[in-house]
Amino acid sequence: MKGFPDSGMDGLLLFWVSDHIGFRGTIKNSASDFVVTEIDVHGQLVSDVGADCSQNSCNIECEQEMSHPSLSKRLKKQEQALENIPELQNVDKSNNAKIECSSINQTADSNLSEFASSSPSVEAAERLGDTLDLFLGTTVAEMLEDFAFSAKEHKPAVGQGTEEEATFLLGTFPEKSQRAAIHMAVRRKFPFLKTVTNSAEIQARLDPQYLELCQLVTEEEANGFFCFLDSKDRNSKFTFQPDNNKDHRKAVHHLVSKYFGKLVETKSFSEQGGDGHQGAVITVRFRDKATSGRKRHANDCQSVPATYTAFTLCKVNMETLEAVAYLASELGVMPSDFSYAGIKDKKAVTSQTMIVKNVTMNRLKAKQLSLQSKGLRVYNLRPATQHLRVGQLKGNHFSIVIRNISKHQEDDPAASLTDRVFEAIEKVKEKGFVNYYGPQRFGLGQNVQADQIGLALLKEKLVKAVHLFFTPEEGNDPVNKAKRHFIQTEDVKGTLALMPEYKTRERLVLRALNRYGNNQEGCTRAWFSLPHSMRVLYIHSYCSKIWNKAATFRLETYGLKVVEGDLVTCDNLDWDLSHQNNAQVHIVTTEDLKSNIYSINQVVLPMPGNNIQYPCNKLALWYQEALARDGLKLCKFRIPALQLNIPGCYRRLLAQPQQLVFQWLESKEAPFTEEDCGLVTGESSTRDTLSVSFSLNSSCYATVCLREIMKCSV
Template structure:
């Protein structure tokens, strides 16, 4: 896929081989706090200082400023990277805080640091003062409410952040209520709390509203015994009127310490806490049963690893969330979250999955799933073996060639192509071919491409051959190995609905959304790669009229993707107002701008060749929506260092001599890349050869 693609650097390069073994290519995620994931428990902890520094209130006004130069597309989701980085930091801290809030609710401990972490100390103090004013006004005889009617916590733009703040405020101050207005959280006095205080003691009202907000499954609350039947009736009526859809009440007999019989009211949540209109999955999510872990895998695709794990745990592949797809022929460390699985259950499968090339670390409970792109980037430790000069290079100094290449890449960066692994490197059918068939709504063709076997004769490919020969979904299902979860999900649907257009459509829809859209995004990535090559072929590294650049001026939280992308004018080209590092190219979709020069015309011609000139980039049958986005044409490598290794029988040691013995030397590279950047593409630019 990269044979005809461009280079931005003019050094000669060198030869070598990569991924001779998985241990030669180690990928480690960098979390939102800039820390490497590890295979120890220490990476679970987040310090209180980190939480305070990343509170949503402190960060919301910086979100479009942090990492502003970064604009790109995540491996599986078209997202603006620079708009997500800061909010991802905030989301991660709030996720940790939300876990603490939940623990506090369950333990009954008053953790006064929670709101400090979420809001910052100064805002939390103002909130506490507002709460005191409310109580003082209620307790005053004339109750003239000499306090502000409401208090703003400021705009909180992430839904998860707002949910955490709502819960934390109401747990600390049950006599207050919180509402959201255009992403701004407003705190008010809770009139229902005050009304209940007229019927029961304030202590009981306080406990009731904490119980109500916590929504702990199977939890119950009892009011103090009450001999007055009419009064109990009034309390029953109040709760039924205000919270009847959520709660139910019942009177029961109790015996006090003196042996006297009395009656108390018990409150509990109704069995069906979720609306009947909502799917069962929504109800499951309310249980907050999420387990996070670090997955180490070797020589496995991410989706293949998820297939193994889901089979062992007895859950669906869609129950797993992750920040991005990792290389197959490598050792990789990545964060994952699985729902409906306890940490104890996750630990139980640890031994079973080792034989599949996987290990799990840092297993702990969290409150929500991960999102694609929710990371700072990836760290790579790569060994390049079989070093040598390029075929037509007469230089005798390999070490000099390597040093020159690395210094160039540090200065100029690399063309930000999607790597070959995105398209199924070395496979008979590439993922972008399947994506094109789906976009053209050729569901049967896409299905046959999906089941096209490779040249090996293993059980998986034997099953695929059988399917193409017979279209016998049931028989193929029996032949397909258990860990091939995607294939088996599709085969079950085909067996039920048939191998026709409608049946294949239903079969594709049986896959989780992230898997369905993966193929479409692969096609969009192929077009982007070709567009980048065409752009360099026509215009080189000069920014020209009609190019798209990322604007960093007049940016605010309401800015859309297209608001931030500017079309270069002729005067701006003449004045050299922009650099090539600011140029972006669109990922095709229904809501993007195209360049207004020859590159834009090329896009339309390419889509026409693939019969997509009228494509709306919406597949309602598969519930796929492809709005499109923008990706920087160039990227920089971070923290790049290297050293030479001597692969001798005595072991591997640093090669410090001036002359490099290529016959026994290897090159060790260590560097960081932003999300959605490919190390194989960076290496290709360094070495100037296909790897």
């Protein structure tokens, strides 16, 4: 075992498990040189799991959802409500079921149709106007119509005029069913009016919120929005017209949040307009019902369950969060509606399982072609019952092309390159490698890396963390220009205009800063605007750096042998420990050493957190001193302001690749065997490209495995 100082991991001295010489080469010359396929919890490649539903199975999906007792009960209540209105007795109630069924699989851009799906048919809506004549009398109904349009033409500003001047008395109605019918009829016929009941007396007046919204959007949009609110259909969404004016979109966001923020939430999505210009649309959806500690009522248990659709996502040269942003925009849902087991490499071709909430298979299938044009392939669609957890996978399979293969400069000139490659592969296959976190865990930045941001967050220095987040690197590309502008001017709005659309995280933070300011509270909200998995990733990055240094100290101090006080695990060696508890960790005793029952492959080191146990040897003091040096001596690894709790976990000191094979790309033979090595000489001039494939457990890094094989930075 020996160190190699040029590690590229913050100057960290790496240690090798094997003593082979290795070789040089380059990886990731292109995305296709680095192919990553997720392995699910059952040990299957996600590219092989499931299959797209047949057209027939998708066609009956609507009928299956309609057969759900909760949904049927809701439709029955709608029919009973119509039956309370004598004038609507003859309306064809089966039409409601047809419309309701069609609403289940429609796309998000059919917002007015979505509202119609949860309300009576067009014929019934027209008859609702007759309901006004029925309950109010023809004279009062006509007076209401005159009042409505007269008031609408004047459109008094909010706060102007007396309440009496803008109020029309409809009458007194002792029966609740009558009042309900009148409220519904008035709202449908005159969306700009609102009705109020006071001791069985109904009054109508101009809706100031409607009028204020009409100052920002068209009446058609305002009508559609209020119809969407009236529908109370939590599976529906409403989308305003495309808008290129950011200030105008901000005003719409603020207005909706001001009056309806407890009921709905808004999100802007990029959209390509018909004229080729990039615009944005605001999508509104109902908030999820907040859960409380109170006992649930029986009615709560009968609500229509959320729809979950699982699929395999193949992306090329794209960050996971960027891919999620594209998917959310296409489907008209929020990025938080997507879940996945882990974030994959950017410069690679990656396949992984994702699950999206409240999107049916039909709807996702309809978007496959448009998503493919953005470099995203969506296939293997199948139903699911719940979201994925981060880490809910067995591992990943890697197919990697290493180019420009050559021997190390200090190597023996007479040595065979094929011998060096074969020796390296066999040694790592036998002994494994030190399970370091790879450089991508910390980011590629030279000035600031993710672990520095994580340390600032752990210290709850959230303003400093934001400045670290926007610290530019060398170069004059658009991203660094935008970051440099922010650091020099703290002009959030200007930075947002400069920041490219694909920088999802940066734009989320900037939007929050633009809304809430650059102070401590604003920066807190900015960090909170990121998904939980992203917020916690910065903390994990810092903890990973501590783990890497602890691993080096452990190997320097004790070598590749089990010592007293080590932490070991007795579970299945093929499984990852990231989500397992302390009960599965054992402290090695003197008796254990005498019995020689544990191997170095069972030794684990803790990731810092508030629910882990440290080794009972020199490592315990090392962890204390390392955290103290970073100002975390009293850190509880909880950040209440960001809703972050870091319990910690355990990670194996060594990792073992499975199914490790290699092949020269020029050779059409099977992967090299030991006999092949003696048949080829002087091959370095003709064979300089190598294909390597292997599988690793969850949270293990292919680049670290390659470092051990090649004995150099990759």
